[in-house]
Amino acid sequence: MNGIQIGFMWGLSTAQVGELEASAVDSLWAGGHVASRNPGQEAMVALARLSSITQRVRVGTSVLLLPLYPPAIIAKQVADLDRLTGGRITLGVGIGGEYPAEFEACQVPLGERGARTNEAIDLMRKLWTAEEVDHDGPFFPMRRVRIHPAPVQAGGPRIIVGGRKEPAMRRAALRGNGWMPYLYSPRRYAKSVATIREFAAKANRNLDGFEWCAFVFTNAHPDRERAREEAAKFLGGNYAQNFDEMIGSVAAVGSPDEVRARLQQFVNVGARHLILVPATRDAAGAWDVIRRVLDEVVPGVGLTPATVPNR
Secondary structure: OOOOEEEEEOOOOHHHHHHHHOOOOOEEEEOOOOOOOOOOOOHHHHHHHHHHHOOOOEEEEEEEEHHHOOHHHHHHHHHHHHHHOOOOEEEEEEOOOOOHHHHHHOOOOHHHHHHHHHHHHHHHHHHOOOOOEEEOOOOOOEEEEOOOOOOOOOOOOEEEEEEOOHHHHHHHHHHOOEEEEEOOOHHHHHHHHHHHHHHHHHOOOOOOOOEEEEEEEEEEOOOHHHHHHHHHHHHHHHHOOOOOOOHHHHOEEEOHHHHHHHHHHHHHOOOOEEEEEEOOOOHHHHHHHHHHHHHHHHHHOOOOOOOOOOO
16 A cells, blocks of 8 residues: 555454455554453453454554463464464564553463563464474573464564663564554654664664564544544553643544545655554544544655655
8 A cells, every 4th residue: 555554453243344454554563451441342352352353464463462472372262373373473572561450360460561471472473383392481481382383474474562662662673574653743653763773783683674663543534623532532541641732743643634644654764564553442533533533644645856865
């Protein structure tokens, strides 16, 4: 789609998923928590549902809170789903922490979540070889463990790292196949791209094929103030803080023209896969946002000569 991939995350019905698959949408994403302040789904169950009701698009987690899970279980589930979908799975991972009750419920120390995630990423890649694995890590030691059959995608599905802070950028640069920040402005996104490239260069890691994603809360409506109010209320309910003043900085909201300009800014600073989340709690309203974005916003967003990287 004009050189940019477009995805959506929302609890879509089977009919809505079918309609999006018939359009130019590239990906659909499922997120979730184990025990958050708001009712919701669990990420791997949601991913399994998406896998079963799609035929064409990439499906992924945005994001799976990896430190809450044994990596062998996730490796097996993802391998099975990758085979079910013919190699369409992408695993977006993050460390969480905004809801400490999840870590208490899963008996995982909150302070270990970053280190556990790093080790889990490395271990899952070993397990996806379908060979016997010996692993000496501090959290998940194992001997002669074989998880098979292997995923369809050679080496396993892409692991896209989500987050907001520098340790997540380092994780993406050294271990990930891509970067997916959220609640970012285009300016902050540009800084994160530079930081990730710097981390990778210091480690002599080639980022060819690295996927630059942006997870963007979105609300487009002819009544720009209504769009802003709905989005601020939605995010305020999710994160228990007031978003009235900063909604214009951390989301793409307003009239279709304003949303198009905002998304283009993300593209201009390096994003190549926009994962859009309707910023409204009303299911019917969310579908209206998706359709409006597809019909009135996305066709005007794409690579320009100034945003195509030098070869």
